[in-house]
Amino acid sequence: MPTNAMRLDKFLQLTGLVKRRTLAKALCDAGRIRLNGKMAKPASEVRVGDIVEGEVGWERWRVRVVQIPKGSVPANRRSEFVEVLERQRLSLWDEE
Numbered sequence: 001m002p003t004n005a006m007r008l009d010k011f012l013q014l015t016g017l018v019k020r021r022t023l024a025k026a027l028c029d030a031g032r033i034r035l036n037g038k039m040a041k042p043a044s045e046v047r048v049g050d051i052v053e054g055e056v057g058w059e060r061w062r063v064r065v066v067q068i069p070k071g072s073v074p075a076n077r078r079s080e081f082v083e084v085l086e087r088q089r090l091s092l093w094d095e096e
Contacts, residue, residue: 006068008035008052009042014069015081018056027056051085062086 006014009024012033018024025042027033033040034053046052046065053062063082073081 004068005045005047007042008033008040008044008046011046011065011068012052012054014071014073016073016075016078017052017054017061017063017082023056027054032056052082055090058090060086060088060090 009021009028012018012024012027013021018027024033028040028042028044031039032055035044035046036051037053040052046068048065048068050065051062052065054060062085064085065081066083067081069081
């Protein structure tokens with residue numbers, strides 16, 4: 001895998017979008033994670049400029065990949081790696 005790319009499940013974990021890599025894999029397998037508008041597999045390659053969308057628990061988000069981390073990322077530096085385009089809290093009681 002090129003150094004300017006990373007597995008999707010690892011990227012989600014390192015940037016804090018998902019707490020654990022096994023959860024990232026399960027979300028991909030369940031169709032809850034999209035990469036550039038398409039359902040993504042855990043081993044999909046993430047590159048700078050890609051759009052990642054996810055639905056985790058009661059939250060839906062869409063981010064743009066700004067940088068690929070080379071290792072674990074401290075919480076106060078996570079915004080250097082993703083740009084949040086949309087973040088939405090889901091509710092059972094929202095009226096349509």
